Amino acid sequence: MAAETQTEGTDFGEVSRWKDRIFESVTLAAALFGIVTLAVLLVYVTIDAVGWLDLQFLTSPPHPLPEEAGIFPALVGSIVLMVLIALITFPLGVGAAVYLEEYASDGRLTQFIQLNIANLAGVPSVVYGLLGLGLFVQLINFGYGTLLVAGFTVSLLILPIVIISAQEAIRSVPDSLREASYGMGATKRQTIRNVVLPRSLPGIMTGTILALGRAIGETAPLIMIGVPTTVFGVPNGLFAKFSAMPMQIYTWSSYPDTAFQYGVVSAGVVTLLVVLLSINSIAILIRNKYQTVRS
Amino acid sequence: MSDATAPDLSRRSGQNTREFVYRAVFFTCALLSILTTAAIVVTLLGDAITFFAEVSPIAFLTGTTWSPANDPVSFGVLPLITGTLVITFGAAAIALPVGLLTAIYLAEYASDRVRSILKPAIEVLAGVPTVVYGYFALVYVTPALSVVFPAISTFNALSASIIVGIMIIPMVSSISEDAMSSVPDSLREASYGLGATRFTVSTSVVVPASISGIASSYILALSRAIGETMAVTIAAGNTPRLVDLTDPAGIFLNSIQTMTAAMVQLGASDVTGQSLAYRSLFAVGLTLFVITFAMNLISEWVASRYREEYR
Numbered sequence: 001m002a003a004e005t006q007t008e009g010t011d012f013g014e015v016s017r018w019k020d021r022i023f024e025s026v027t028l029a030a031a032l033f034g035i036v037t038l039a040v041l042l043v044y045v046t047i048d049a050v051g052w053l054d055l056q057f058l059t060s061p062p063h064p065l066p067e068e069a070g071i072f073p074a075l076v077g078s079i080v081l082m083v084l085i086a087l088i089t090f091p092l093g094v095g096a097a098v099y100l101e102e103y104a105s106d107g108r109l110t111q112f113i114q115l116n117i118a119n120l121a122g123v124p125s126v127v128y129g130l131l132g133l134g135l136f137v138q139l140i141n142f143g144y145g146t147l148l149v150a151g152f153t154v155s156l157l158i159l160p161i162v163i164i165s166a167q168e169a170i171r172s173v174p175d176s177l178r179e180a181s182y183g184m185g186a187t188k189r190q191t192i193r194n195v196v197l198p199r200s201l202p203g204i205m206t207g208t209i210l211a212l213g214r215a216i217g218e219t220a221p222l223i224m225i226g227v228p229t230t231v232f233g234v235p236n237g238l239f240a241k242f243s244a245m246p247m248q249i250y251t252w253s254s255y256p257d258t259a260f261q262y263g264v265v266s267a268g269v270v271t272l273l274v275v276l277l278s279i280n281s282i283a284i285l286i287r288n289k290y291q292t293v294r295s
Numbered sequence: 296m297s298d299a300t301a302p303d304l305s306r307r308s309g310q311n312t313r314e315f316v317y318r319a320v321f322f323t324c325a326l327l328s329i330l331t332t333a334a335i336v337v338t339l340l341g342d343a344i345t346f347f348a349e350v351s352p353i354a355f356l357t358g359t360t361w362s363p364a365n366d367p368v369s370f371g372v373l374p375l376i377t378g379t380l381v382i383t384f385g386a387a388a389i390a391l392p393v394g395l396l397t398a399i400y401l402a403e404y405a406s407d408r409v410r411s412i413l414k415p416a417i418e419v420l421a422g423v424p425t426v427v428y429g430y431f432a433l434v435y436v437t438p439a440l441s442v443v444f445p446a447i448s449t450f451n452a453l454s455a456s457i458i459v460g461i462m463i464i465p466m467v468s469s470i471s472e473d474a475m476s477s478v479p480d481s482l483r484e485a486s487y488g489l490g491a492t493r494f495t496v497s498t499s500v501v502v503p504a505s506i507s508g509i510a511s512s513y514i515l516a517l518s519r520a521i522g523e524t525m526a527v528t529i530a531a532g533n534t535p536r537l538v539d540l541t542d543p544a545g546i547f548l549n550s551i552q553t554m555t556a557a558m559v560q561l562g563a564s565d566v567t568g569q570s571l572a573y574r575s576l577f578a579v580g581l582t583l584f585v586i587t588f589a590m591n592l593i594s595e596w597v598a599s600r601y602r603e604e605y606r
Contacts, residue, residue: 020492024404030396031405031413034420034464041431095324103318104325115595117328122515122591123584124522126555127335129562130580134338156331163328189317210422217424220524220555224562246426246525253430253529261434269427280422 042273048266057267061232062248066259071268074248076234077147078216078275081244084151085158085215090208092155093162094197097204100163101170102192121160128157129224137225144226148238153221158211165207169200202290209283213276219246245272339584342577349571355578361535361552363561363572370575372582377538378452378551382527385456385547386463386520391513393460394467395502398509401468402475403497414469421465429529432458437530450532450550458530459523466516474508474601475501511598518590522583524555533560554583 052066060070096117104110132153136142142149173196181191228241229251235242249272252265347355350370358371397417401410436454441447447454478501486496502509532550535557539545552560558579566573 016492016494020494023494023497024400027396027400027404030393031400031417031468033393034397034461035413035416037461038420038423041435044435045431092324092327095321096328099318099321099325103321113325113328116332118595119588119591120328120331122518122522122587122594123335124524124555124587126522126524126558127339127580127584127587130558130577131331131335131338133562134342134577135334159331160328187314189314192317213422217426219424219426220528220559223559226562229563246424249426249430250525250529253426253433265430265434269430272424272427276422276424 045266045269048262049270052263052267053270057264058271062230066257066264069252069260069264071245071248071271073231073234074243074245074268075271075275077231077242078244078246078272080235080242081147081150081154082212082216084147084238085155086208086212088151088155089159089162089211093159093208094166094204096159096163097166097170098192098196101167102188102196117160117163121164124220125157125218126220126224128153129221131156132221132225143239145222145228145241146239147235147242149225150222150227150242150244151238153225154215154218157218157221158215161211161214162208165211166200166204169203169207170196172203173199202286206283206287209279209286213279213283216244216276216279217246217272219244219250222247223250245275335584339577339581342574343581346571346574346578350575350578359537361557363557363575364564364566368571370571370578372554372579374535374537375552375554375557375579376582378531378535379521379553379555381452381538381546381551382456382459382523382531382553383517383520385452386460386523387513387517389457389460390463390467390516390520394464394512394516395471395509397464397468398471398475399497399502401472403493403501414472417468418465420461421463423462425462425523425525426529428458428462429455429526432526432530444544444548446544447548448532448550450530450534451548452531452551453547455527455531456547458526459520462523462526463516463519466519467512470512470515470598471505471509474505474512474598477508477601478504505601507597507601507604511594511601514590514594514597518587518594521590522555522587524559527553528556528559531556533557554579558583 056068057070058075059072060068061073062071063069100110100113104113132149136149136152137144142152177195177199178191181195186194222244227247228243229247231241231243245268249265249268252260252268255261255265355370355372357373358369359373360369360371361374362369401414405413432454433450436457437447437449437451440451440454444453482500482504483496486500491499531553533552533556534550535552536549538551558576561572561576561579564572566576
């Protein structure tokens with residue numbers, strides 16, 4: 001930004017130039033601080049996971065002996081939960097975004113909804129857990145720690161993120177396309193279905209998949225609604241009890257045994273991060289494949 | 296909103312009912328967000344009110360002992376609030392300066408190419424699950440810190456604060472950078488024209504001009520630190536302890552309990568729907584919700600000032 005306007009090769013201002021160089025190094029160091037710390041921690045956990053993260057670990061249920069412990073039920077639980085959340089949040093999030101971008105007038109109500117969505121995105125996840133406990137467990141009685149309760153609870157948690165990213169995708173569709181559609185005699189509904197949604201779908205997909213990545217790491221809401229920490233089988237229905245990878249990691253991290261602390265948990269953490277990374281890569285691939293020049 | 300510029304040219308005849316139904320369906324989806332907020336308030340208030348019928352709000356807010364399950368039970372929330380403040384201050388000490396300097400680097404120094412790599416890389420920090428951060432703090436950060444501070448406990452506020460601080464850096468840097476990027480280049484050029492270096496331009500022109508955006512990012516990051524749950528539960532432990540200001544080192548080197556960690560502890564225990572301990576969960580949840588919701592609103596209000604200024 002404005003780099004070309006800086007004067008070069010003059011004699012005066014040597015002191016301030018030194019200050020400038022030092023300041024640049026300090027800001028660069030700050031920018032790298034978090035990344036480097038995380039990278040170091042990731043290297044540590046990967047080294048510790050070597051020897052523990054194997055086929056036996058991925059296909060076995062939890063076990064009190066570290067050598068026989070596995071993550072299979074939690075891995076399947078996380079994936080099933082994610083699919084359920086996707087089925088709930090995608091239509092609701094896109095619907096809300098379509099309303100706000102295509103139908104809503106710029107009145108008080110719209111502003112209120114918009115402010116409300118922004119605020120919901122900042123509500124702590126543990127509070128959503130209490131919402132799930134009070135609403136889906138106590139009031140509607142879907143049962144403690146069932147797949148359905150977890151699906152609804154985490155869906156409400158990531159819905160604001162899905163709506164905000166879907167809105168951005170819809171907003172990036174140029175108005176000329178809408179006008180062309182109306183010019184052909186199309187109705188608003190037809191314009192949305194045939195022009196706006198197909199054009200914004202890659203953006204919506206990217207945002208939703210990234211939000212699902214966040215959902216898969218959520219732990220606190222699951223604890224609140226009573227998801228069991230240890231489960232030995234895979235869920236066989238919406239009302240089945242299940243566990244998820246972060247829950248399993250939380251449980252294992254409290255075991256004092258070093259073979260668990262530095263072996264089994266590291267393997268669990270690496271598994272969770274690999275799944276997360278794969279999800280995010282899919283999102284980035286979709287974005288790159290359909291990336292169009294915004295006009 | 297796109298139809299502010301595009302006039303509504305849609306065909307009117309015959310299709311009106313169907314159009315109306317579609318509009319209603321989409322509106323319901325948008326309304327769901329307001330219903331969610333309402334549901335949060337009603338759920339929290341419902342159980343909190345029955346709790347406050349038995350424990351007076353004054354005793355709750357001024358009590359200095361938190362012991363919801365063990366006899367004698369006591370529901371003083373102050374130890375949890377001070378525990379939360381300790382983590383928030385510790386995290387702020389890392390994230391606020393580092394995040395601001397990061398934003399200055401990205402907005403003023405970095406080339407487009409460096410920025411396009413660095414920015415998503417920093418955002419990865421916010422995408423790592425917090426349970427993983429908690430594990431990192433407990434298993435790697437605390438042993439590393441014990442080399443410097445031999446008196447450190449296995450569960451301690453220091454490593455939890457450090458890890459929460461790292462987690463919220465992207466929140467500060469990305470919002471601050473947006474604010475800095477929206478400062479018009481004419482201001483920078485005027486300053487360069489007076490012979491200023493980039494250091495002077497950054498610190499004396501860009502930062503003051505984007506101060507409301509920076510303030511907004513700070514408030515939002517602090518709100519996130521207050522609501523952070525798994526990292527502090529795993530790494531800072533579960534010792535509800537009123538902060539002892541006469542022992543500054545002890546504050547960070549020992550175990551504490553935050554509001555969120557207390558909620559997790561209650562949520563994971565076998566408290567039932569009828570007990571006072573179960574309802575105290577909602578009282579703490581309501582306190583947390585009110586604090587973070589107020590901070591998010593303030594942040595939104597402060598941010599709207601810079602948006603208006605440079606639109």
